[in-house]
Amino acid sequence: MPVRYALVGTGSRASMYLGALAGAHRADGELVAIGDTNPGRVAVHTRRLEAAGLAAPESFDPADLHETVRRLGIDRVIVTTPDRFHADYVVAALRAGADAVVEKPLTTDEDGVRRIAEAVEATGREVLVTFNYRYAPRNSALKRAISGGEIGDVTSVHFEWVLDTAHGADYFRRWHRQKENSGGLLVHKSSHHFDLVNWWISGVPTRVFASGALRFYGAENLGDRGPRPPRGTSEQGRADEFSLDLAANEDYRELYLENEGFDGYRRDQDVFDAGITIEDNLALVVDYAVNRASSPGVATMSYALNAHSPWEGYVVNVNGTKGRAELTVVERGAVIPDGAVDPSMNPELVAANETRPVSEKLVVQRHFEAAREVEIPVGEGGHGGGDALLLRDVFQGPTADPLGRTASWRDGVRSVVVGIAGNRSLETGQAVRTSDLALGPAESTLSALARA
Ligand SMILES: NC(=O)c1ccc[n+]([C@@H]2O[C@H](COP(=O)([O-])OP(=O)(O)OC[C@H]3O[C@@H](n4cnc5c(N)ncnc54)[C@H](O)[C@@H]3O)[C@@H](O)[C@H]2O)c1
8 A cells, every 4th residue: 555645835845745756756655635824836736746647636724634634544744834833733743643754944942842752752653854965975975984983083063054145045035034933044944954963973962052143134234235126126127136036937936926815925025124033144152962982972063154155055074083074065156146157057067957066075184194085976866866865765765774864853853952052042142051941752862862
């Protein structure tokens, strides 16, 4: 019997899962029902599924998820709603007798972690968090380098992630820009990065100090970039660098512009609006308990996130007792206005609509030896081949993986607690111990992980 799926939250990200169930993973599961508070977006995805040759799934009201799971005998629920609702739907799925597959972040706050942990404890059901970054070949290569012992025991990590004025700005146009929806970038975006660090160094975060603010987007930072052009217009005959033209992108037009009448959700709000409550510049110091083969240890991370950089990518430097590993990734070299192709992009990759990075370099250097560049295998498709590997794990079940890439809800917890503690640190100006967070049954899970 094929696994019976329901999906809740039929926006952009849902396309990856729906496309998999209509394509490469058609034989691995049956899409039985889809639900969203916006019936227009459900209709768009239903048309696309039918065009791909699938029978139309039943459309359900997300408020009835529990009843839908019971009535239709759903085995697994995929949750791709805005972050603030993840906990509601994961809990509803588990308590109705299904397993859950949830996008990152697991949830946005302590209450969400506690409710998910209680539901897992009460039902014994599974929650899979889809941390696709682990599967990107460059990130897997760093994991391999660290776990192979070449740089010894990890003592500290320096990690900087920069989002450019196209991708970074996008978090300031829609629901993410309200902290209650997304937990801010420390939860919404950085949970990817914090998961990578936990996984790379086998660490459990124990203490977080954060500092940051909104310093570029938002009405208070408009400076000489105003006045802002009205929606859908061009400024002096050319595109505005910070405006998004939904009509110009077929997917955005169909999914969002044409369905605004149902719920008023505007995908292209101005990034210099008043009332944005998330930060765009963030710096953290995080302490970790590290599980080492020899003996338990401690490591420290310095982390920075910037959301208005001229280029996009990241730099991770890992220091160990025997040397150091450095991973440098440029995902986009420049944002060039007026739709011109980024001159630093490889034209073949642009033609193939590839999301492979412009450049990536992993260097490992042991003390008293020359540096060695580590070859990074090239994969096909989104996130350097990572998405295809992730989808295989999601729909066919994890294979024996020496890198341990499949993430459980416990991994979701230990990544999201950094952002949750970071948010409290931003509010109080104090360092916050993750053991001081009110996480219900997840507290013992965190401390067990720290001791393991
Ligand atoms: N792993 C990744 O690389 C990655 C990339 C993009 C998005 N995501 C995650 O996927 C999720 C969805 O992001 P998106 O970009 O598709 O957002 P989106 O806004 O495009 O889609 C969200 C959908 O949820 C619907 N929705 C809103 N409130 C709802 C509610 N209460 N109940 C049910 N449905 C509701 C909206 O109508 C919309 O169709 C987020 O959690 C995000 O973090 C992950």
